Amino acid sequence: MDINLMIDITPLLVKAAWVTIDISARALFFGFFIASALVAMRTSRIPPVRWLARAYISVVRGTPYFVQLLLVFYGGPAIGLRLDPFTCGVVVGAFNIGAYMSEAIRGAIESVDSGQHEASRSLGFGRFATLQHIVLPQAAGLMIRSIGVLAIILVKNSSLVSIISVVELTYQAQRLIGSTYKPLEVFSVSALMYIVIIYAVMGIVEFLYRRATRYTYL
Amino acid sequence: MEFDFSPVITYFPTLIKGIGATLLIGLVVAIMSIIGGQIVAVITLYTKKTVNWPLRFFIWLFMTTPLLLQLYFLYFGMGQWILIPAIVVGVLGLGFHYMAYNADIFIATIKSVSSGQYEASRSLGFGHLATLFYIIIPQAFYRAIPQLGNNMIIMVKDISVLSAIGIAELVYLSQYAISVTFRPFEFYITIAVIYYLINVLMETGQAWVERRAAIRR
Numbered sequence: 001m002d003i004n005l006m007i008d009i010t011p012l013l014v015k016a017a018w019v020t021i022d023i024s025a026r027a028l029f030f031g032f033f034i035a036s037a038l039v040a041m042r043t044s045r046i047p048p049v050r051w052l053a054r055a056y057i058s059v060v061r062g063t064p065y066f067v068q069l070l071l072v073f074y075g076g077p078a079i080g081l082r083l084d085p086f087t088c089g090v091v092v093g094a095f096n097i098g099a100y101m102s103e104a105i106r107g108a109i110e111s112v113d114s115g116q117h118e119a120s121r122s123l124g125f126g127r128f129a130t131l132q133h134i135v136l137p138q139a140a141g142l143m144i145r146s147i148g149v150l151a152i153i154l155v156k157n158s159s160l161v162s163i164i165s166v167v168e169l170t171y172q173a174q175r176l177i178g179s180t181y182k183p184l185e186v187f188s189v190s191a192l193m194y195i196v197i198i199y200a201v202m203g204i205v206e207f208l209y210r211r212a213t214r215y216t217y218l
Numbered sequence: 219m220e221f222d223f224s225p226v227i228t229y230f231p232t233l234i235k236g237i238g239a240t241l242l243i244g245l246v247v248a249i250m251s252i253i254g255g256q257i258v259a260v261i262t263l264y265t266k267k268t269v270n271w272p273l274r275f276f277i278w279l280f281m282t283t284p285l286l287l288q289l290y291f292l293y294f295g296m297g298q299w300i301l302i303p304a305i306v307v308g309v310l311g312l313g314f315h316y317m318a319y320n321a322d323i324f325i326a327t328i329k330s331v332s333s334g335q336y337e338a339s340r341s342l343g344f345g346h347l348a349t350l351f352y353i354i355i356p357q358a359f360y361r362a363i364p365q366l367g368n369n370m371i372i373m374v375k376d377i378s379v380l381s382a383i384g385i386a387e388l389v390y391l392s393q394y395a396i397s398v399t400f401r402p403f404e405f406y407i408t409i410a411v412i413y414y415l416i417n418v419l420m421e422t423g424q425a426w427v428e429r430r431a432a433i434r435r
Contacts, residue, residue, distance in 0.1 A: 062417035063410045064375035067389060071410060074396070075403030078221075159284035163382055174290045183295025191283045198282050 006185045009176055016172035017193040023086065023168060024155045027093030031154075032147075034098030039105050053102075060099035066160050068092050073164045089161035097154050101147060108143035109135060140212035148205030152198050169193055225399035226408050232395055236388035237412060243309060243387060244374045250313040251373070252366060255320025256359070260350065262321070263328055280318035285379055288315060293383040308380040316373050323365045327358040363431045367424035374416060388412065 041053035060068070072081065073088045083091060112135050120134040121127075162171035173190035177183045226233075258277065262270045280288065289311045296302060331354050339349040381390035392405045399405075 059410075059414060062414040064378040064413055066375075066378040066381075067406060067410050067413060070389070071403070071406035075406045078401075078403035156284040159286040160379065162286065170284060170287045170290065173287060174294065177290065177294045181298065183291055183298060187287070187291040187295060190287060191279065194284060194287070195282045 001188075002182055002185050005180060005182055006189050009180070009186060010189060012176065013169065013172055013189055013193055016167060016169045017197065019086075019166065019168040020155065020158050020170075020194075021197060023089050023093065023161060023166065024151070024158045026090045027097055027158070028151055028154055030090065030094035031097035031101055034094055035101035035105055038098060038102035039109070042102070042106060057099045057102060060096055061103075065092070065096050065157050066163070068096060069160060069164060085161070085164045085166045088164060089158065089166050093154060093158065093161075096157070097150055100150055100153075104146035104150060105139075105143055108139040108146065111142055112138045137212075138216065141209055141216060144205060144209045144212055148201065148209075151201050151205070155194070155197055155201065221404055222401065223404050223408075225395070225401045226404050229392075229395040229399070229405075232391050233388065233408065233412070236386070236391035237416075239385075239387045239391075240374070240377050241416075243312070243377050243380070243385075244370075246309055247312045247316060247373060247377075248370050250309070251316035251320050251369075254313065254317040256324050256355070258317060258321040259324030259328060260355070263325060264350070276314075277318040277321055280315050281322065285312070285315050285376055286382060289379065289383050304384050308383060308385045312373065312376065312380065315376075316369060319369050320362075320366060323362050323369070324358060327361040328354060330361060331357045360431050364424075364428055367420075367427065371417060371420050371424065374420060375413065378413070 038053050038057060041049050044050055044053075069088070069092050072092050073083065073085065076083060076088070116134055116138065117130055120130040125134065158168060159170035161168055162174065165171065169190055173186050176186045180186060258273055262273050262277070267274075289308065292311045293304060293307045296307065335353055335357065336349055339353040340346075344352065377387055378389045380387055381393065384390065388409055392409050396402045396405050
């Protein structure tokens with residue numbers, strides 16, 4: 001193990017790690033809105049809207065993220081969709097994770113006893129007020145945990161963006177392996193960065209989970 | 219923008235070859251990761267922590283780093299010390315990755331088998347190993363089947379990543395066809411459809427296996 005080399009490449013990899021964090025955080029942010037829209041569509045009263053959401057979720061979950069990325073980046077220009085690599089990573093990541101997240105959110109909402117919903121409605125709360133004040137606070141704990149799992153998957157999936165030449169952690173690591181011929185050192189440092197990111201996500205999720213379940217007694 | 223799917227039809231034999239390669243890799247990796255995961259799980263659970271820490275470390279490492287980084291390390295990294303063909307690296311990399319995930323599942327399901335089963339079996343005269351093989355592991359395996367199925371479905375989708383280290387599976391062969399025909403959109407759409415069909419088939423298979431397993435559990 002060449003410790004000096006490991007110290008030398010750390011700044012480069014830290015910079016690349018920020019790109020990984022940036023791309024994942026943006027994808028998670030936009031993915032959350034896409035997921036919320038999908039959940040709303042799936043509970044819609046109009047059947048075609050429900051079918052559309054179900055078809056979308058099924059297709060996105062049934063095809064590899066890698067192929068989706070290639071399709072949008074290389075195939076996109078054919079339908080007039082020109083995105084730079086970073087934006088493409090964020091957009092595809094958001095639409096991909098949105099489909100998975102909508103299932104997580106729906107699962108969390110359905111885990112709340114239906115009696116809660118009925119009781120709330122019969123006490124005069126409207127549909128939206130019921131969701132906001134009764135159902136969501138109880139679903140929040142489970143929802144945060146499952147979104148946390150998806151966030152970790154998102155961070156690991158962001159390594160695939162290196163294929164469309166976004167200079168993030170995996171891309172930088174591959175380049176450094178090629179230029180230094182020291183695979184073990186480069187792998188150790190870059191793996192450590194992924195581990196740090198993932199543990200940071202886990203810590204944040206745990207913090208939010210504890211906040212969200214402060215008043216719930218299970 | 220007009221679409222022309224005729225190159226896809228011309229290159230369909232190539233894609234068929236790719237589907238075959240993908241399915242073959244999937245089968246090998248599935249067998250390897252399930253059997254390997256079972257072995258790893260049994261070793262980590264039934265040996266001393268001071269002995270099995272390397273195993274637990276590798277499970278942890280494979281689960282906390284992305285597949286692509288592991289593949290790059292194995293492919294570009296191992297090439298320095300020993301020369302192994304890309305296909306072996308790919309299958310081993312994917313196999314170890316999912317071995318870690320499967321081992322994690324098996325550890326949980328083996329723990330979930332009631333300890334009364336172990337005690338009853340021992341008091342009936344089975345030895346330690348016989349109890350594991352005839353009583354504990356079969357029960358744990360049936361419990362693991364739903365999650366194993368999910369993992370294997372994710373794994374088949376991850377085979378597409380192997381194209382990054384130049385393994386001639388579906389995505390790689392279509393990239394070759396694209397480089398000749400300049401029709402990325404049509405080819406990638408076709409591949410997405412093929413993957414979707416494989417996925418639907420696997421989900422149907424998973425449901426069937428789960429129904430069968432539920433009878434025998």
